[in-house]
Amino acid sequence: MLTVASLSRTQLEARLSSAGLLVQTGAFVSRIHSPLRQVADGIDTLYGDYPLHDGDAFADFHVGLRHPGGMRRWYKPQVNFDLDGQLPFEPLPQAHAFPMLEWGLNWCISTRAHAYLMIHAAVVERGGCAAILPAPPGSGKSTLCAALVNRGWRLLSDELALFRPADGVLVPVPRPVSLKNRSIDVIRDYVADAVFSVPVSNTTKGTVAHLKAPSASVARAHETARPAWIVFPRYEAGAATSLTPIPRASAFFRVADNAFNYSHMGGRGFQTLAAAIDGCASYDFRYSALDEAMAVFAALEPPR
Amino acid sequence: MAACETWRLRPGQTLQYRQWDGECVLYNDLSGDTHLLGDGAIELLLALRRAPATRGALAAILQAGFDIDAAALDHETDLLLRDLAHLNLIDTLAC
Amino acid sequence: MKRLPILVRLLRDPDRAASLSLAEWDLALRQSTSTNLSPTLLALLEERGLLDAVPAQPRAHLEWVRALATRHRQAVRFEVECIQAALVKEAAPLLLLKGAAYAMAGLRAGAGRLFGDIDILVPKTRLDQVESALMLHGWAGTGHDAYDQRYYRQWMHELPPMQHVRRRTSIDVHHAILPETAPVRPDPDKLRAAAVPIEGMPGLATLAPCDMVLHSAVHLFFDGEFDKGLRDLLDLHRMLQEFGGRPGFWDALPGRARELQLGRPLFYALRYSRRLLGTRVPDEVLDAVAPLGPGLPLRMLMDGLFGRALLPMHTSCDDAFSAAARFILYVRGNWLRMPPRLLARHLFHKAFISKKTEIKK
Numbered sequence: 001m002l003t004v005a006s007l008s009r010t011q012l013e014a015r016l017s018s019a020g021l022l023v024q025t026g027a028f029v030s031r032i033h034s035p036l037r038q039v040a041d042g043i044d045t046l047y048g049d050y051p052l053h054d055g056d057a058f059a060d061f062h063v064g065l066r067h068p069g070g071m072r073r074w075y076k077p078q079v080n081f082d083l084d085g086q087l088p089f090e091p092l093p094q095a096h097a098f099p100m101l102e103w104g105l106n107w108c109i110s111t112r113a114h115a116y117l118m119i120h121a122a123v124v125e126r127g128g129c130a131a132i133l134p135a136p137p138g139s140g141k142s143t144l145c146a147a148l149v150n151r152g153w154r155l156l157s158d159e160l161a162l163f164r165p166a167d168g169v170l171v172p173v174p175r176p177v178s179l180k181n182r183s184i185d186v187i188r189d190y191v192a193d194a195v196f197s198v199p200v201s202n203t204t205k206g207t208v209a210h211l212k213a214p215s216a217s218v219a220r221a222h223e224t225a226r227p228a229w230i231v232f233p234r235y236e237a238g239a240a241t242s243l244t245p246i247p248r249a250s251a252f253f254r255v256a257d258n259a260f261n262y263s264h265m266g267g268r269g270f271q272t273l274a275a276a277i278d279g280c281a282s283y284d285f286r287y288s289a290l291d292e293a294m295a296v297f298a299a300l301e302p303p304r
Numbered sequence: 305m306a307a308c309e310t311w312r313l314r315p316g317q318t319l320q321y322r323q324w325d326g327e328c329v330l331y332n333d334l335s336g337d338t339h340l341l342g343d344g345a346i347e348l349l350l351a352l353r354r355a356p357a358t359r360g361a362l363a364a365i366l367q368a369g370f371d372i373d374a375a376a377l378d379h380e381t382d383l384l385l386r387d388l389a390h391l392n393l394i395d396t397l398a399c
Numbered sequence: 400m401k402r403l404p405i406l407v408r409l410l411r412d413p414d415r416a417a418s419l420s421l422a423e424w425d426l427a428l429r430q431s432t433s434t435n436l437s438p439t440l441l442a443l444l445e446e447r448g449l450l451d452a453v454p455a456q457p458r459a460h461l462e463w464v465r466a467l468a469t470r471h472r473q474a475v476r477f478e479v480e481c482i483q484a485a486l487v488k489e490a491a492p493l494l495l496l497k498g499a500a501y502a503m504a505g506l507r508a509g510a511g512r513l514f515g516d517i518d519i520l521v522p523k524t525r526l527d528q529v530e531s532a533l534m535l536h537g538w539a540g541t542g543h544d545a546y547d548q549r550y551y552r553q554w555m556h557e558l559p560p561m562q563h564v565r566r567r568t569s570i571d572v573h574h575a576i577l578p579e580t581a582p583v584r585p586d587p588d589k590l591r592a593a594a595v596p597i598e599g600m601p602g603l604a605t606l607a608p609c610d611m612v613l614h615s616a617v618h619l620f621f622d623g624e625f626d627k628g629l630r631d632l633l634d635l636h637r638m639l640q641e642f643g644g645r646p647g648f649w650d651a652l653p654g655r656a657r658e659l660q661l662g663r664p665l666f667y668a669l670r671y672s673r674r675l676l677g678t679r680v681p682d683e684v685l686d687a688v689a690p691l692g693p694g695l696p697l698r699m700l701m702d703g704l705f706g707r708a709l710l711p712m713h714t715s716c717d718d719a720f721s722a723a724a725r726f727i728l729y730v731r732g733n734w735l736r737m738p739p740r741l742l743a744r745h746l747f748h749k750a751f752i753s754k755k756t757e758i759k760k
Contacts (some may be wrong), residue, residue, distance in 0.1 A: 056420070058457055085713065085714050113463055114467055115465070247324065247325055248325065249325070249327035249328070252322075264467060266466065266470045266473060268466065334480070
């Protein structure tokens with residue numbers, strides 16, 4: 001299967017501005033349209049490893065990043081994210097086009113792919129066992145995820161834990177890892193050959209950049225993983241590293257609180273989450289030093 | 305509530321639940337809600353799944369399984385039954 | 400003559416599912432997603448045992464909506480039970496309309512059909528009591544200004560929509576199927592008299608089959624909003640298919656339409672359902688209904704308008720005239736429900752006066 005890297009920059013831009021670029025990211029195929037340089041840059045830098053599909057393939061999402069009509073095409077140019085003609089968001093400054101693509105794709109999955117129980121969480125895997133890191137923004141989940149996948153763990157996703165109801169396994173969608181503000185520098189230091197998109201400042205989340213997903217993770221994007229640990233991370237400057245078990249009922253509700261579609265999934269959602277809680281050891285995790293955090297994760301024992 | 309009043313599980317409730325360390329999470333098949341219940345509540349629900357029962361019989365189940373002050377038993381039972389009814393988990397058959 | 404969109408061809412003839420290419424599936428699912436018909440498509444294919452014939456990727460994509468359809472069915476059932484409990488003191492059975500009726504009666508038209516509100520029909524004389532009972536059980540009027548309140552109560556065939564404070568679900572309480580200001584008046588007493596109980600569900604009823612079809616036709620062809628146009632036409636198609644097999648249905652339909660002054664909507668319903676979705680209608684019925692249609696010039700105009708407005712709302716199905724068609728039908732829809740003098744005042748008020756009051760707050 002050809003990858004995005006097989007295209008020259010010219011060919012990439014040509015596809016993006018005409019029929020669209022068809023790219024597979026784990027369980028989903030997206031057709032991306034955009035005439036904007038920022039989008040071509042981001043894809044060129046971060047999407048080389050992903051399988052490329054040709055023009056008449058089936059796509060799950062048809063997304064576009066384009067200028068709105070009228071004045072904002074020229075004066076302080078803006079970009080719209082559209083999902084097959086639907087505009088779910090307000091326009092953003094053109095400079096934010098690539099992060100908007102990433103947020104937009106996450107939105108597409110989390111609002112539509114109801115074949116899965118979807119939790120707002122990072123998912124990483126080692127030795128056949130997956131750790132799920134649910135967390136509201138600001139908990140340091142993404143920094144932790146970026147570090148883990150560069151210290152022996154496979155990336156399934158930095159934002160979307162997708163549980164398959166039939167058998168309870170996690171389905172990967174290994175896309176670039178989103179980092180903000182200080183985390184960008186922390187990871188630049190921590191990961192030797194880290195590849196980043198161009199940082200974009202003044203977004204609603206501050207300065208944002210995306211880290212390239214490890215090639216090995218992308219190569220294994222079709223491999224599901226069995227959940228073993230649910231870890232609620234919290235970064236606290238200067239804090240001692242601690243891993244504290246949580247009662248299962250409490251873990252159940254805290255994960256449900258972080259779900260995109262727990263309620264939509266009805267009884268099936270309940271059974272899927274209950275099975276996950278049954279099969280996992282759940283913890284609160286506090287950390288400040290990444291090396292210590294890596295050690296704790298390395299020492300995690302598979303439950304039972 | 306009269307002691308002869310018979311309670312039953314609302315038709316449609318299958319009691320999908322998990323019990324972990326004295327806490328029970330239960331899926332409500334009618335409303336789609338998920339509840340956190342105590343051990344006493346799930347005991348009553350499981351009893352009603354076996355067969356409808358009078359308030360008196362249900363009070364006896366609570367007394368047998370839990371540490372409840374005899375004086376408070378009736379009141380506790382009534383509160384529990386009222387809460388479970390409010391959640392559309394149980395209702396009464398006519399006396 | 401222009402080719403029908405792939406989704407419409409598939410809805411017309413689901414057996415095509417076995418022979419669509421991946422590119423065709425890609426387009427069909429884009430059209431069904433934008434028209435909110437994916438759950439219906441899933442149900443249709445499953446009914447006919449065709450899911451296995453769908454290639455893996457589109458099949459997996461279509462399965463995304465299964466959970467939504469299941470959850471919706473559960474939510475409707477529960478909501479109807481709650482409404483029944485609130486209105487337990489009313490003597491008459493609870494008469495459900497539209498989506499809630501199709502769902503609770505297990506009609507094919509209800510399979511996979513998602514909708515936002517529960518609609519019920521009550522006698523006008525019981526409106527106050529019904530409203531009070533609902534409020535007692537947690538429903539509240541939605542935020543409307545004094546003009547809206549008067550608009551609804553004086554001219555409309557329904558109360559302002561009520562919303563349950565905890566569940567956030569909506570109920571529309573109708574006392575007729577068209578407003579007082581409309582040019583025709585289908586008698587609600589006749590509709591209620593012909594209502595049929597839902598088997599296995601004590602206390603619940605729906606309109607009689609002919610009346611259900613006519614109500615759906617009126618809703619589609621007298622209303623202005625066509626974002627649900629294809630879905631509503633599909634409802635008609637499914638109902639005609641299901642009821643068409645019942646003895647006496649076709650014989651009674653034209654006469655009932657005349658009796659309820661709904662001949663024109665029935666004409667359009669049969670015409671466009673046949674054209675777009677290939678519904679089989681007996682010749683005798685077409686002959687009986689033909690005189691109820693408009694003259695040729697108007698019919699050609701309506702063909703042009705409805706022929707566009709009833710297609711999936713997706714860019715692949717639009718031509719240069721589609722937006723205009725929808726707008727013209729929007730104005731027409733409102734005009735049919737309210738005479739021109741009142742309409743101008745209503746639209747003017749809605750556009751300007753309501754907003755100003757909001758700013759004052």
